[in-house]
Amino acid sequence: MKIVTVTGYKGGCGKSVTAIHLATFFSALGDVVLVDGDPNRTSIAWGERGQLPFIVADERKAMKIVQGRDFIVIDTPARPDSSDLKELAEGADLLILPTLPDVVSLEPMLQTASDLGNASYKALLTIVPPKPSREGETMRDDLKANGIPVFDTMIRRTAGFQKAALAGIPIRELTGRDRLGWLDYESLGKEILEVLGHE
Numbered sequence: 705m706k707i708v709t710v711t712g713y714k715g716g717c718g719k720s721v722t723a724i725h726l727a728t729f730f731s732a733l734g735d736v737v738l739v740d741g742d743p744n745r746t747s748i749a750w751g752e753r754g755q756l757p758f759i760v761a762d763e764r765k766a767m768k769i770v771q772g773r774d775f776i777v778i779d780t781p782a783r784p785d786s787s788d789l790k791e792l793a794e795g796a797d798l799l800i801l802p803t804l805p806d807v808v809s810l811e812p813m814l815q816t817a818s819d820l821g822n823a824s825y826k827a828l829l830t831i832v833p834p835k836p837s838r839e840g841e842t843m844r845d846d847l848k849a850n851g852i853p854v855f856d857t858m859i860r861r862t863a864g865f866q867k868a869a870l871a872g873i874p875i876r877e878l879t880g881r882d883r884l885g886w887l888d889y890e891s892l893g894k895e896i897l898e899v900l901g902h903e
């Protein structure tokens with residue numbers, strides 16, 4: 705069983721969207737439970753509007769449901785306190801920290817990383833504006849230059865995610881341009897499998 709937790713110090717940076725799409729990616733490989741630990745219940749509500757290809761469990765009921773599964777993805781609310789992050793890291797195989805590619809996000813991310821020490825975590829650039837903007841690449845380079853582990857894959861900003869949220873499905877089920885965001889989560893999923901040493 706592999707446990708991947710999606711968290712961060714700030715809201716609105718794509719944590720829930722990331723948790724839902726990683727769970728979708730893993731659902732092609734095994735039995736998956738997404739544990740919704742956010743009091744807003746974003747992931748549960750998403751699934752209730754339509755259908756997701758995995759079980760979504762309220763964190764209060766998760767204990768029993770997660771037993772014997774191949775992948776557990778945990779969605780969390782923002783954790784402004786980095787000592788909480790350390791606890792979360794200890795309870796997971798990998799902590800994913802989505803972050804927007806903007807200057808105001810860099811400093812808190814550096815702080816978070818220094819608090820996490822050598823825990824297993826990796827930053828993820830999300831909601832990255834399209835070319836000719838270079839904000840994604842710039843932020844990724846800044847993080848790398850500061851010794852922060854960061855995924856090569858960046859998640860593009862696209863309206864497909866809103867459409868998928870409204871329909872209650874993963875972006876994978878959309879067509880045409882609306883589906884392009886799926887390519888990013890597929891690529892991220894492959895990077896994560898490498899980190900987890902999954903064959």
Ligand SMILES: Nc1ncnc2c1ncn2[C@@H]1O[C@H](COP(=O)(O)OP(=O)(O)O)[C@@H](O)[C@H]1O
Pocket residue numbers: 714715716717718719720721722746830831832859860861862863865866869885
């Ligand atoms: N890659 C993306 N492109 C465009 N919109 C996105 C993307 N990722 C997330 N969003 C939107 O941004 C908002 C916040 O995303 P969400 O995953 O709920 O953030 P968090 O869980 O960190 O608060 C939602 O409206 C969501 O649809």
Ligand SMILES: [Mg+2]
Pocket residue numbers: 719720721742746780781
């Ligand atoms: Mg959320």
